[in-house]
Amino acid sequence: MPNYKLMYFNMRGRAEIIRYIFAYLDIKYEDHRIEEADWPEIKSMQNHQLLVQILQPCSLDSPVFHHKPIILFIQTYMEQHTLPFGKIPVLEVDGLLLHQSLAIARYLTKNTDLAGKTAMEQCQADALVDTLDDFMSCFPWAEKKQEVKNEMFNKLLTREAPHLLQSLGTYLGDKEWFIGNSVTWADFYWDICSTTLLVLKPDLLDSHPSLQTLRKKVQAIPAIAAWIQQRPQTRL
Numbered sequence: 001m002p003n004y005k006l007m008y009f010n011m012r013g014r015a016e017i018i019r020y021i022f023a024y025l026d027i028k029y030e031d032h033r034i035e036e037a038d039w040p041e042i043k044s045m046q047n048h049q050l051l052v053q054i055l056q057p058c059s060l061d062s063p064v065f066h067h068k069p070i071i072l073f074i075q076t077y078m079e080q081h082t083l084p085f086g087k088i089p090v091l092e093v094d095g096l097l098l099h100q101s102l103a104i105a106r107y108l109t110k111n112t113d114l115a116g117k118t119a120m121e122q123c124q125a126d127a128l129v130d131t132l133d134d135f136m137s138c139f140p141w142a143e144k145k146q147e148v149k150n151e152m153f154n155k156l157l158t159r160e161a162p163h164l165l166q167s168l169g170t171y172l173g174d175k176e177w178f179i180g181n182s183v184t185w186a187d188f189y190w191d192i193c194s195t196t197l198l199v200l201k202p203d204l205l206d207s208h209p210s211l212q213t214l215r216k217k218v219q220a221i222p223a224i225a226a227w228i229q230q231r232p233q234t235r236l
């Protein structure tokens, strides 16, 4: 089993889908959480510190800098150990860094029923995740002006969300899970996204009992229930 280290803020956010998948598949990993206050330094210092570490024993006129294999080694090391696009979450797999939460989720669910049992189901699960993600990505999470942020959040939660919920309810119909006849990571993603939406608007699902039931079913899966019980309690 590879060595996994997940790096993200101390929140559910975009890392939670990865944590659900690890929990469900019973895969051990390090859940490395960084404080938001430390992030600017981590982001800007990452390259610099690593370079210093690698180059410290050398002086700049050292012959090592004319030695192609050494330069190649440094390049490879840097590619493997720096944040590829300066964004988190990232997942370190045996020392190699993967980025983009949903790509990581697809990687971890590959060849498991969580991805969907057929190519068609896998496409449906991907599409549903992307649909949810499209909506979650509309929120200006990092907006500094509180008034602008409130207005946009309000508009999305009161005017846009009802359309999405209506479509999700129709898509679910009277099925047990969104896709096929067993749980997929799309059901996980629904639970994760709706948990955050309910923090922002507690009555959001009042007129969508089937979508609430689906949340309860995901949360009742033993491995997920255990994770929800033990995870750090954060607002988002």
Ligand SMILES: N[C@@H](CCC(=O)N[C@@H](CS)C(=O)NCC(=O)O)C(=O)O
Pocket (backbone or CB within 6 Å): 013, 014, 043, 086, 087, 088, 089, 099, 100, 101, 102
């Ligand atoms: N689509 C990417 C989004 C990554 C992303 O925007 N991460 C945010 C936190 S949710 C981040 O790294 N923010 C810090 C920054 O941009 O400096 C994913 O799903 O992984």
